[in-house]
Amino acid sequence: xxxxxxxxxxxxxxxxxxxxxxxxxxxxxxxxxxxxxxxxxxxxxxxxxxxxxxxxxxxxxxxxxxxxxxxxxxxxxxxxxxxxxxxxxxxxxxxxxxxxxxxxxxxxxxxxxxxxxxxxxxxxxxxxxxxxxxxxxxxxxxxxxxxxxxxxxxxxxxxxxxxxxxxxxxxxxxxxxxxxxxxxxxxxxxxxxxxxxxxxxxxxxxxxxxxxxxxxxxxxxxxxxxxxxxxxxxxxxxxxxxxxxxxxxxxxxxxxxxxxxxxxxxxxxxxxxxxxxxxxxxxxxxxxxxxxxxxxxxxxxxxxxxxxxxxxxxxxxxxxxxxxxxxxxxxxxxxxxxxxxxxxxxxxxxxxxxxxxxxxxxxxxxxxxxxxxxxxxxxxxxxxxxxxxxxxxxxxxxxxxxxxxxxxxxxxxxxxxxxxxxxxxxxxxxxxxxxxxxxxxxxxxxxxxxxxxxxxxxxxxxxxxxxxxxxxxxxxxxxxxxxxxxxxxxxxxxxxxxxxxxxxxxxxxxxxxxxxxxxxxxxxxxxxxxxxxxxxxxxxxxxxxxxxxxxxxxxxxxxxxxxxxxxxxxxxxxxxxxxxxxxxxxxxxxxxxxxxxxxxxxxxxxxxxxxxxxxxxxxxxxxxxxxxxxxxxxxxxxxxxxxxxxxxxxxxxxxxxxxxxxxxxxxxxxxxxxxx
Amino acid sequence: xxxxxxxxxxxxxxxxxxxxxxxxxxxxxxxxxxxxxxxxxxxxxxxxxxxxxxxxxxxxxxxxxxxxxxxxxxxxxxxxxxxxxxxxxxxxxxxxxxxxxxxxxxxxxxxxxxxxxxxxxxxxxxxxxxxxxxxxxxxxxxxxxxxxxxxxxxxxxxxxxxxxxxxxxxxxxxxxxxxxxxxxxxxxxxxxxxxxxxxxxxxxxxxxxxxxxxxxxxxxxxxxxxxxxxxxxxxxxxxxxxxxxxxxxxxxxxxxxxxxxxxxxxxxxxxxxxxxxxxxxxxxxxxxxxxxxxxxxxxxxxxxxxxxxxxxxxxxx
Numbered sequence: 001x002x003x004x005x006x007x008x009x010x011x012x013x014x015x016x017x018x019x020x021x022x023x024x025x026x027x028x029x030x031x032x033x034x035x036x037x038x039x040x041x042x043x044x045x046x047x048x049x050x051x052x053x054x055x056x057x058x059x060x061x062x063x064x065x066x067x068x069x070x071x072x073x074x075x076x077x078x079x080x081x082x083x084x085x086x087x088x089x090x091x092x093x094x095x096x097x098x099x100x101x102x103x104x105x106x107x108x109x110x111x112x113x114x115x116x117x118x119x120x121x122x123x124x125x126x127x128x129x130x131x132x133x134x135x136x137x138x139x140x141x142x143x144x145x146x147x148x149x150x151x152x153x154x155x156x157x158x159x160x161x162x163x164x165x166x167x168x169x170x171x172x173x174x175x176x177x178x179x180x181x182x183x184x185x186x187x188x189x190x191x192x193x194x195x196x197x198x199x200x201x202x203x204x205x206x207x208x209x210x211x212x213x214x215x216x217x218x219x220x221x222x223x224x225x226x227x228x229x230x231x232x233x234x235x236x237x238x239x240x241x242x243x244x245x246x247x248x249x250x251x252x253x254x255x256x257x258x259x260x261x262x263x264x265x266x267x268x269x270x271x272x273x274x275x276x277x278x279x280x281x282x283x284x285x286x287x288x289x290x291x292x293x294x295x296x297x298x299x300x301x302x303x304x305x306x307x308x309x310x311x312x313x314x315x316x317x318x319x320x321x322x323x324x325x326x327x328x329x330x331x332x333x334x335x336x337x338x339x340x341x342x343x344x345x346x347x348x349x350x351x352x353x354x355x356x357x358x359x360x361x362x363x364x365x366x367x368x369x370x371x372x373x374x375x376x377x378x379x380x381x382x383x384x385x386x387x388x389x390x391x392x393x394x395x396x397x398x399x400x401x402x403x404x405x406x407x408x409x410x411x412x413x414x415x416x417x418x419x420x421x422x423x424x425x426x427x428x429x430x431x432x433x434x435x436x437x438x439x440x441x442x443x444x445x446x447x448x449x450x451x452x453x454x455x456x457x458x459x460x461x462x463x464x465x466x467x468x469x470x471x472x473x474x475x476x477x478x479x480x481x482x483x484x485x486x487x488x489x490x491x492x493x494x495x496x497x498x499x500x501x502x503x504x505x506x507x508x509x510x511x512x513x514x515x516x517x518x519x520x521x522x523x524x525x526x527x528x529x530x531x532x533x534x535x536x537x538x539x540x541x542x543x544x545x546x547x548x549x550x551x552x553x554x555x556x557x558x559x560x561x562x563x564x565x566x567x568x569x570x571x572x573x574x575x576x577x578x579x580x581x582x583x584x585x586x587x588x589x590x591x592x593x594x595x596x597x598x599x600x601x602x603x604x605x606x607x608x609x610x611x612x613x614x615x616x617x618x619x620x621x622x623x624x625x626x627x628x629x630x631x632x633x634x635x636x637x638x639x640x641x642x643x644x645x646x647x648x649x650x651x652x653x654x655x656x657x658x659x660x661x662x663x664x665x666x667x668x669x670x671x672x673x674x675x676x
Numbered sequence: 677x678x679x680x681x682x683x684x685x686x687x688x689x690x691x692x693x694x695x696x697x698x699x700x701x702x703x704x705x706x707x708x709x710x711x712x713x714x715x716x717x718x719x720x721x722x723x724x725x726x727x728x729x730x731x732x733x734x735x736x737x738x739x740x741x742x743x744x745x746x747x748x749x750x751x752x753x754x755x756x757x758x759x760x761x762x763x764x765x766x767x768x769x770x771x772x773x774x775x776x777x778x779x780x781x782x783x784x785x786x787x788x789x790x791x792x793x794x795x796x797x798x799x800x801x802x803x804x805x806x807x808x809x810x811x812x813x814x815x816x817x818x819x820x821x822x823x824x825x826x827x828x829x830x831x832x833x834x835x836x837x838x839x840x841x842x843x844x845x846x847x848x849x850x851x852x853x854x855x856x857x858x859x860x861x862x863x864x865x866x867x868x869x870x871x872x873x874x875x876x877x878x879x880x881x882x883x884x885x886x887x888x889x890x891x892x893x894x895x896x897x898x899x900x901x902x903x904x905x906x907x908x909x910x911x912x913x914x915x916x917x918x919x920x921x922x923x924x925x926x927x928x929x930x931x932x933x934x935x936x937x938x939x940x941x942x943x944x945x946x947x948x949x950x951x952x953x954x955x956x957x958x959x960x961x962x963x964x965x966x967x968x969x970x971x972x973x974x975x976x977x978x979x980x981x982x983x984x985x986x987x988x989x990x991x992x993x
Contacts, residue, residue, distance in 0.1 A: 063892055069801075090899075096894035110887035115909050117986050128896050159985040175895060 005592045012046065013081060013182045013215040014040040014063065020060050020075030021067070021205050021239075023288065029074070030060050030289025033239040037076075037315075040183065040232075045209065047230035047247065049223060049262070050499075050531035053285050056219045056237040059186050061340055063217070064103055067091055081182060084347055098128045102176035108168035108253045112160040117172055119156025123180040134162055139178070146412055147174040147204060150614075164615050166197035173182060173204065180212050180245040185220045194391040199600035202229060203609070211323035214430035221529060223262065224602040235259050241315060245322025255318055255329040257301045261338070265534035269586070273541045274346075277339045278563070281531035284437045295327070302336050303328060339538065344545030346383060348566060353550050354380040354403070354518055359413030361395075361402055361574075370620040372398040373409070373574045377647065380518065380626050383544065385551040387565035387582070389597065391557065393616045395574035396554045403552065404439055405429055420516065435465045435514035442523035444503035448495040448510075454481070455491040458509050465514025480509040483546075491655045501532035505539065512543065525560065537564060562586050574619055574628040576647055580654035589666035591656050592634040626659065635666060636660055680987070684977055688970040695966040696748070700741050702821075703959040713788030714757055725879050729879070731757075731956075736901065744959070758952040763960040766945060771927070774934075775943035778926035779841065780854065781861040785868045786919055792869065793876025797911075798903075799880060809877065812870025820863040825934040829860055842939035860937040865932070868922060875918045879911035909983075919979040923972035928965030 021033040033055040040046045048056045059065050063078055065085050068155040081100055088096060100668040105111060112121055123139045131139060144152035147170040160168060169189065176184055186205070190198035202225065209216060215281065218229050226233055226247070232252040235243040235258065243256040254260045264279035274361070283300035286292060294309040295301070307327055315323045326332060371396050380386045388396045401407040403415060405426030415422045415637065417436060423429045441447040448457055458480055462473040480490055484505040495503050504524060511519050521540070525533040537560065544551060555561050562566060568585040570578040570593060578591040585594060596610040612631045619622055623630045629640040639659050647657040711728035712719070728734040732743065754765035770907065789812075796808040832840035838859040844852050883889060884907055892906045893899075931943035937943075942961060948958040981987040 066890060066894060094896045094898065096896075097894050101893050105887070105890075107887065112892045113888040113892070113906050113910070115913075115983070116905070124892075124895055124897060161986045172891070175891075 012039050012079075013042055013044075014217065015079040015082075016063070016076070018064065018076035019059065019078060021055070021062050021072065022072055022074045023068075024070040024072075024119050025288065026035050026516055028289070031074070032288055032492035033062075033586070034241070035076070036236070036241050037374055038234050038241065038244060040215045040217060042182070043209075043213040043215055044232065045218060045230045047218045047220065047226035047233045048218065048236055048577075049226050051221065051239075051262075051285065051531065052409055053288075054236040056221075056236055057187055058239075059236070060103070060185050060217065060219055060605045062567055063185060064097070065103065065339070067081075070190060083376045085096055096252070096456060099179055099184045100181055101185065102179065102181045103185040103187065103191045103442055104169070104172050104176050105186075106191050108165055109160065109171050111172050112168060114160055116159075117156065117159060118158050118163065121653055122156070122171065122175055122178070125175050138659065141177045143174045144171070146177075146208070146237075147171070148200075149174075165439060166201065166615065169193065170204070170405075173201070173208075177212065177214070178206055181214060181270065183215045183217065183502075184209075185217045185219075185445050187411070188221070189218075190225065191220070192224070195600040198225075199602065200610060200611065204601060205229065220618050222602065223251070223266065223309065223530070228602045229493055231508075235262075238290075240296060241323075242297070243322070243324045244315070244530050245318075245320065249320055249322050253333065255322070255324040255332045255337055256296055256326050257303055257332050260335045261300075261302075262530055264335075264337075265530040265560045267534075267537070269562055271557060271563065272582070273537075274343055274562055277343050277541070278534035279337050279339050279468055280535040282338055289389070295325075302338055303331050316390050322572075335676075344542050346545035346548075348384045349382040351382050352379050353384075353418060354378075354552075355414075355416040356399075356403070357414045357416075358585050359399075359415060360410040361398055361400060361407055365620060368620050373402065376413075376574075376576055378569055378576065378579065380550045380552060382517070383550055384567065385544065385553055385565050386563040387553045387555060388571055389555065389561055389568060390571035390577075391556075391616050393573075393619065394571040395619075396571055397522060398574070400439070400522055400552060400554060404437055404520060405434075431465075431467070436517040437520070438511035438514065438516040438518075439520040440511050440524045442506050443527055444500065445495070446509045447507055453492050453494055454486075454498075454506050457495075457506060457613060458513060461510040461513035476513075476664075477509075480513060483512065483543065484509045500528050501535060504532075504536055506527060508536075508539065508543070512547065512549075515547065516549055516551045518552065520554070521642045522554045523556070524553075526555065527555065533557065533560070540564070558586075558598065568596070573617060575657065576626055576655075577628065577658075578656045579647070579658075580651075584651075584654050592632050592660075592665075595669060596631075596633065626657070634660060634665075661672070680733045680981060681736030681978060684974055688974055691970055692963070692967060696739075696745055699740055699959050699962045700744060702822060702962075710955060727774055729796060730819060730919030747844075748960070748963065751853040752913075753963070754956040756949070756954055756957040758949070758957070763957050766957060767942065767960055767964050768944040770940060770945040770961075771968075773939065774927050774930065774943065776853070777857055777860060777864075777930065777934075777939065777941060779925065780857045781868070781926055782919075782923075784858075785865040785872065788865070789869045789872025790876050790915060791917075792873035793915070794880055794908075794911075795871060796877045797884065800869070800877075805877075808873055809870075812873045814870070815866040816868075816870035818863075818866055820867065820930075820932045823863040823866050824860070824933055827862055828936070842934070842937035860933050863933055864926060871922075872915060872919060877913065879914045880907060883907040883911040886970075913980060913983055916983065917976045920976035920979050921973055923975065924965075927968040927972075971985040974978040 015412045016039065017031060017037050022029040023032050024044060035407055036059060038046060045591060050056055050061065058071065073086055080096055082512050090176050098582065109184050112118065118670045119140055122143065123136050126136050126139045131323045140156060141152045143153060149155050149167065149170055151419065155163065190201050193201065206229065208214065216229070218226060220226050222258060230247045233245065233247045235250065235256065237258050242258050243250060249261065250259060261279065261281040262584060265281065267278060286296055294311055295313055298308040305327065311506060313325050313327045314328065314615045315321050315325045318329055351500045356376055356378045359373060359376045363370040364373055376399060388399065390396055402409045405424065408424045416575060417433060424431055425433060455477060459473050459477045462468055464475045466476065481488060482493065482514065486502060486505050490498065490502065495506065525536050528536060540551070540562065553561070564580045567580065568582050569576050570585065570591060572593050577593050590598065594614050598610055610633050614631055618628055625641040625643055626645055629635055633639065636659060645659045647655050709724065710731060710733040711724035715727060717726055734741060751764060755761065756763050756766055759766060771803060791818050792808045792812065796805040799805045828840050839856050842860040844856040889902060889906055892902045905912050928942060930941060934941040934944035942965060942971055946961040949961060951965045
């Protein structure tokens with residue numbers, strides 16, 4: 001190959017030129033990625049951001065030469081270390097994968113073979129690198145230590161299902177870096193992990209990169225993660241690169257209306273729902289392979305002009321070594337707000353709606369008790385939003401299910417709704433109390449019956465919860481759809497034909513069918529793209545003001561919690577650790593656990609990170625004393641290990657479960673927290 | 677794991693107990709007067725009474741049931757009326773014969789079915805895949821008496837390659853016996869091939885498209901290693917369970933084939949017992965076949981859990 005000798009600057013680890021990728025849908029080839037070009041230099045890290053369906057993963061898979069069976073590279077070139085990927089022979093490709101490029105992706109639990117021991121799977125890498133067999137064991141232990149696995153000798157003998165998600169992702173990263181590849185492709189490597197684990201995995205990747213000088217291609221929908229991890233950022237939309245530049249410039253001074261829109265959709269920590277609505281990006285991504293004249297973003301762009309609909313803009317270079325595919329990049333920063341109206345006015349009444357007293361839930365697993373909830377006391381006022389936060393395994397969802405009557409709590413606790421005691425199980429609850437407490441799940445795909453139309457899904461809920469006849473129910477269904485800002489044209493659609501955001505609106509409409517007093521929202525936006533998330537949060541906020549409904553909002557996204565919640569309850573190992581107004585919880589002084597959670601957010605500075613040691617203990621074997629003592633960075637001594645602190649109301653409307661006096665916590669947290 | 681096996685055995689015993697009640701009701705209770713049914717409408721009442729007394733069918737039902745189950749547990753299923761021999765002896769011989777036929781069928785169909793499934797999965801969407809899946813499915817729906825008769829006509833009558841009966845002459849050697857058993861095994865192979873191939877294919881495709889196969893490929897493992905080590909290990913798990921669960925069918929469900937090929941297996945024996953109103957033999961036979969099904973299901977479950985580390989090694993560390 002001539003081109004191989006020609007211009008191959010060795011410093012370029014990856015060069016993607018005018019890449020086009022197609023998928024075969026039925027008999028037609030549809031363009032999923034067009035004309036994408038970027039390159040990554042040695043030691044550099046490039047982030048690709050964009051909403052789902054924009055082609056991020058497709059690009060990554062093409063680089064790995066692992067497109068699905070119905071996908072193909074149709075145009076352009078991908079060069080790894082100067083060699084054209086599409087022209088590699090199978091054995092050359094294997095060598096490239098062994099030595100040059102590795103990949104880590106989402107969902108580590110699925111990335112490892114369930115029936116092969118972890119150690120054997122890591123060994124493969126050394127076997128493929130032709131390391132002598134007698135060195136394998138040591139090398140495996142070394143590499144696992146390098147990704148900070150505490151007891152590698154034990155971990156190698158485990159099967160994947162015996163390890164936690166964070167641990168598995170470390171193993172996958174260990175395999176990926178074992179050959180010290182030139183390029184590491186990371187596709188949503190921390191999506192689905194707890195914020196505390198995410199923070200650790202990201203730190204780990206940063207450190208390894210600093211040590212080995214590996215280049216990164218980092219794909220994520222999470223803008224804060226990309227900003228933290230990458231030098232350069234490319235913004236993808238509908239398979240096209242919309243903007244590229246330094247992370248700093250893209251995030252602080254964006255020059256494309258789409259980038260501006262994405263950033264504005266994110267809740268920030270200085271604005272709450274009562275101050276301003278979130279900006280959204282109206283409309284949806286064009287369908288795969290749609291042939292569009294002009295700019296593909298024109299239909300959703302607030303500053304669209306005539307020329308945008310006629311001529312597709314080039315990826316224009318701008319000052320500051322960056323590009324933007326827009327005719328009017330200079331106008332992007334002053335993009336008009338898409339959601340201009342004022343936030344809805346609302347009033348939280350003083351009367352208590354839900355009152356949970358002394359409620360516990362113990363499951364039995366293999367003959368041993370699992371203490372999922374311990375003595376929870378919590379109340380929610382009429383029209384109020386209370387957020388539940390905590391790592392997975394902290395009991396958030398169990399509490400939600402106990403309130404809904406899906407799980408029957410242990411004897412002794414009382415749950416009251418509007419002054420009346422709620423029956424334990426949903427089967428024995430009256431129609432009225434079922435109607436009053438409804439739920440919206442994280443994943444509308446599994447919550448909505450895919451065979452039924454929207455009309456039937458919502459209509460049935462209306463009939464059952466309101467006891468209306470068919471005709472009146474139908475009218476009410478149409479009203480509900482209007483209420484969740486959906487057009488009536490969607491009435492006969494099935495969920496599979498709706499976008500994620502629309503599906504979640506249907507789920508919300510169904511929950512509101514009976515005019516509930518309390519809606520439990522279990523991570524309602526975490527499966528959605530940021531612009532859609534913003535629209536759903538606005539909707540929830542509007543509905544709350546209109547219907548005077550209370551929310552129990554479960555989320556791991558602290559920025560969303562801060563924006564939406566009036567009060568926050570922090571859970572750990574089935575207990576409430578801290579309860580107070582959102583302002584108080586986020587403002588501090590914090591419970592040490594909350595302090596750690598807050599410091600784990602990717603937009604926090606790494607210097608102030610509090611590392612949580614180990615994992616959340618098993619609820620079947622909770623530690624003695626304070627449940628958090630095994631991981632607490634502020635542990636004061638024996639009392640923490642022997643006596644469980646009570647949840648004490650130390651200020652009006654603020655309770656904390658900690659042995660350290662609140663004044664002392666305030667003093668400690670003013671100085672830079674020590675790292676452990 | 678031990679707990680799981682013990683619980684599974686317990687469940688099998690409960691099922692057998694329920695089956696014994698059903699069998700008892702079916703063979704002792706529903707026929708009404710057993711002596712009359714055996715001797716026919718023209719026998720004298722004295723003869724009927726005498727037979728009932730000899731068979732014990734004149735006693736209270738609960739006593740009869742307790743007696744029957746009690747001896748059955750000790751390995752005594754009573755005497756056959758028509759053969760005047762202990763039921764266990766008759767069943768033992770028939771069971772041995774059935775097992776021979778089952779083993780021959782198994783040895784042919786399992787490798788073929790698994791291989792077919794693997795090939796179909798690797799060539800999925802191609803012509804080979806469609807031939808195997810559609811062909812296998814079509815073969816599954818051919819009733820054994822149709823395929824059996826066709827086979828006899830073609831291979832035994834026209835071509836005379838195989839004997840038309842499955843029963844080898846007494847004291848014949850292994851090869852002769854095998855020669856007799858191949859033709860009767862084929863209808864069973866036809867029934868099971870599509871089933872096994874389909875399960876294997878589905879397991880293969882699921883594994884081939886899994887994230888862990890992607891991980892293995894991107895690590896740089898060669899394709900053959902990936903298929904052998906990463907794919908087959910997980911893909912064959914459901915197949916093994918399905919195959920093991922078919923042992924029961926192969927032992928107890930072969931009435932048609934055994935009658936057609938005149939083979940003294942357990943299916944044939946039950947058929948005869950039903951025709952001759954030989955209630956003790958029928959009851960014992962059904963119970964044994966039920967036990968065979970239970971054992972095969974049990975084997976299937978144990979095999980599955982032995983091979984699946986998620987069950988074998990248990991939960992989180």
